Amino acid sequence: MDKAIYPGSFDPVTNGHLDIIKRCSEIVKELTVAVLENPRKKALFSVEERVEMLKRITAPFPNVTVDYFSGLLIDYAQKKNIFLIIKGLRAISDFEFEFQMALANRKLNPNIETLFMMTSNNYSYLSSSIVKEVASFGGDFSDLVPPEVYEMIKRKFSKSGCKKRSF
Numbered sequence: 001m002d003k004a005i006y007p008g009s010f011d012p013v014t015n016g017h018l019d020i021i022k023r024c025s026e027i028v029k030e031l032t033v034a035v036l037e038n039p040r041k042k043a044l045f046s047v048e049e050r051v052e053m054l055k056r057i058t059a060p061f062p063n064v065t066v067d068y069f070s071g072l073l074i075d076y077a078q079k080k081n082i083f084l085i086i087k088g089l090r091a092i093s094d095f096e097f098e099f100q101m102a103l104a105n106r107k108l109n110p111n112i113e114t115l116f117m118m119t120s121n122n123y124s125y126l127s128s129s130i131v132k133e134v135a136s137f138g139g140d141f142s143d144l145v146p147p148e149v150y151e152m153i154k155r156k157f158s159k160s161g162c163k164k165r166s167f
């Protein structure tokens with residue numbers, strides 16, 4: 001396969017995301033990881049910060065680039081001339097929403113295909129929300145995110161003066 005987009009909010013990037021990026025980069029020639037800039041959704045990290053963390057963790061993969069977009073994903077994909085979208089699936093609970101999105105995207109642009117990649121077993125419970133929840137209460141999340149991202153989250157929560165709690 002030639003080129004693909006792996007889109008997401010990545011607020012923040014988890015080891016589950018990194019696993020999909022790694023595996024995908026071995027299948028496609030060029031992978032674009034695209035961060036959604038969504039002014040309607042309050043994020044912990046700015047788009048610039050999320051792009052930065054993705055750039056750091058994807059540095060070892062020469063065929064991976066990082067970008068951001070706003071608006072419809074299919075418009076971004078068309079603009080970039082990329083006709084394959086990769087999404088990660090963790091559990092059946094993800095399926096319904098992802099299925100709806102994939103069908104909506106196909107209705108909007110039938111030339112763009114969506115492929116799903118199953119998460120690795122270790123990460124089936126993992127999400128950005130879980131990481132934020134654990135980090136915000138001072139729990140140990142060092143196994144959940146890449147080390148570079150761990151430091152960025154630590155800094156973010158220490159700046160916001162969040163109280164620590166041991167689990």
Ligand code: PNS
Nearest residue numbers: 007008009010036071072073074104105
């Ligand atoms: O990491 P997420 O939050 O699950 O990623 C969701 C994302 C960014 C892939 C999805 O929300 C998206 O593509 N948003 C852009 C708007 C769009 O194209 N929606 C689909 C058609 S309704």
